[in-house]
Amino acid sequence: MTAATGSAASDSPAASGSTAAASSATPSADTLPAHVRVAIIGAGFGGVGAGIRLRQAGLTDFIILERAGAVGGTWRENTYPGCTCDVPSHLYSFSFAPNPDWSHSFSRQPEIWAYLDAVTDRHGLRPYIRFGTELTEARWDRVSSRWRLRTSRGDLTADVVIAAAGPLSTPSLPDIPGLDTFPGEVFHSAQWDHQADLAGKRVAVVGTGASAIQIVPAIQPVAGRLTLFQRTPAWVMPRSDRRISDAEKWLYRQIPLTERMVRLGLHAGRELLAIGFVKRPGLLQRAQRIALRHLARSVPDPDLRARLTPGYVLGCKRVLLSNDYYPALTRPNTELVAAGLAKVDESTLTAQDGTARDADVIVFATGFHVIDMPVADRITGAGGVTLAQVWGNDMHALRGTTVAGFPNLCLLIGPNTGLGHNSLIHIIEAQLVYTLDYLAALDRLGAAALDTRPDAEQRWCDDVQRRMASTVWATGGCVSWYLNAAGRNPTLWPGSVGRFRRATRRVDLAEYDVIPAATA
Secondary structure, X not given: OOOOOOOXXXXXXXXXXXXXXXXXXXXXOXXXXXXXXXXXXXXXXXXXXXXXXXXXXXXXXXXXXXXXXXXXXXXXXXXXXXXXXOXXXXXXXXOOOOOOOOOEOOOEHHHHHHHHHHHHHHOOOHHHEEOOOOEEXXXXXXXXXXXXXXXXXXXXXXEEEEEOOOOOOOEOOOOOOOHHHOOOEEEEHHHOOOOOOOEOOEEEEEOOOOOHHHHHHHHOOOEOEEEEEOOOOOOEEOOOOOXXXXXXXXXXXXXXXXXXXXXXHHHHHHHHHHHHHHHOHHHHHHHHHHHHHXXXXXXXXXXXXXXXXXXXXXXOOOOEEOOOHXXXXXXXXXXEEOOOEEEEEOOEEEEOOOOEXXXXXXXXXXXXXXXXXXXXXXXXXXXXXXXXXXXXXXXXXXXXXXXXXXXXXXEOOOOOOEXXXXXXXXXXXXXXXXXXHHHHHHXXXXXXXXXXXXXXXXXXXXXXXXXXXXXXXXXXXXXXXXXXXXXXXXXXXXXXHHHHHHHOOOOOHHHEEEEEOOOO
């Protein structure tokens, strides 16, 4: 699975004043409090990380609202065959919660989910989480300077809301004419139907992104006939995956510094890639040659190889990692249709080039709502309009975290925080440092809220887009899910992790209007 990609500072500013003095009583997991200092939306990497950092800062008056029945976010939801992270294991974990026991250099979905579950218990977060509690509305109350939250289990208020719903939480399904006439099973990769028996069936997979290249080799051996509908070929690099030995795990447990050094080395190597992605896309030509050799070695048929060769610069769309995707496409029971799915007429699927194939099962590996953040429809700011309405089709935020007109709302993995070269966990940790300083600033000032200044937000966004112009995502000659309808990239961060960490180390109060606390 794609790990929406991202050092994580292990030191963060401790909350002070009223934040530090917040109630230390552990809440009951069976009740919904009337009011909390901080409400966190979502219990994936962002929400779990936020809860841990708040406790470490001495703030225990918070709650995590999770619509599902377990932590894990995208790693709980995505259980499709072959689901694996494409970021090295030692980078895809919190700096403050290392895992010396990863089994492979690239972790499988069950192991990542188990890691988040274990971290939740190790840091005592379970009592703060309300499972089966979906946010239906968050509305800023000007009078009380608080957020009023409505949930599927009742209402509460909060001084600050941390939205950690994540960009890979809501599947994106294409509107295919005639799909309702299909008589067989239809499901999205993130909602895998494990009751569906694929053995001997004619299976159609729609999409060729990071999920599809894992699903195809996993189900190809059991499917009677596998048809892959490819709208655009992807650049696929070999994946250097291996089993981590027991001796290595022992070393990481006994001498934690060794694991930190491995993490640092992986991080440094990934940071160098930012130069090619962001400033000098020409440097990616070497990686492109490696990908072409990988394709040539794996696919001897020149016609199939031609249909799998991208016509854009490597990096313009997400670079994929796989050693078994190409070989699966060469098997006798597999066919690549080099066109997107156009329509469905009962069991017959027709591609945009007119190719028609029959199927018993359709699997959509078509990604997620990334450029519109569905939770934005449920958040109403000081102006009485939702975050989705303010954004329209163009997400924007100051330092990827706060938005003008939405006081005391902090977004995790907000606009322009995604990475094409490193682990997203680094970005989450940087934003948590910023969010903790935001809370500490409220306490130092004795303020009710901070509201982003529109001019500060605009300057930040203008600078981000100015730097975006030289990136491979803007110059590489492709159309990707990174871009919105206007062709702007509201998804990725055009720089290194280090640059983002420096930009989010402290809250600059000159970028905010202070809303004073009410006086008696």
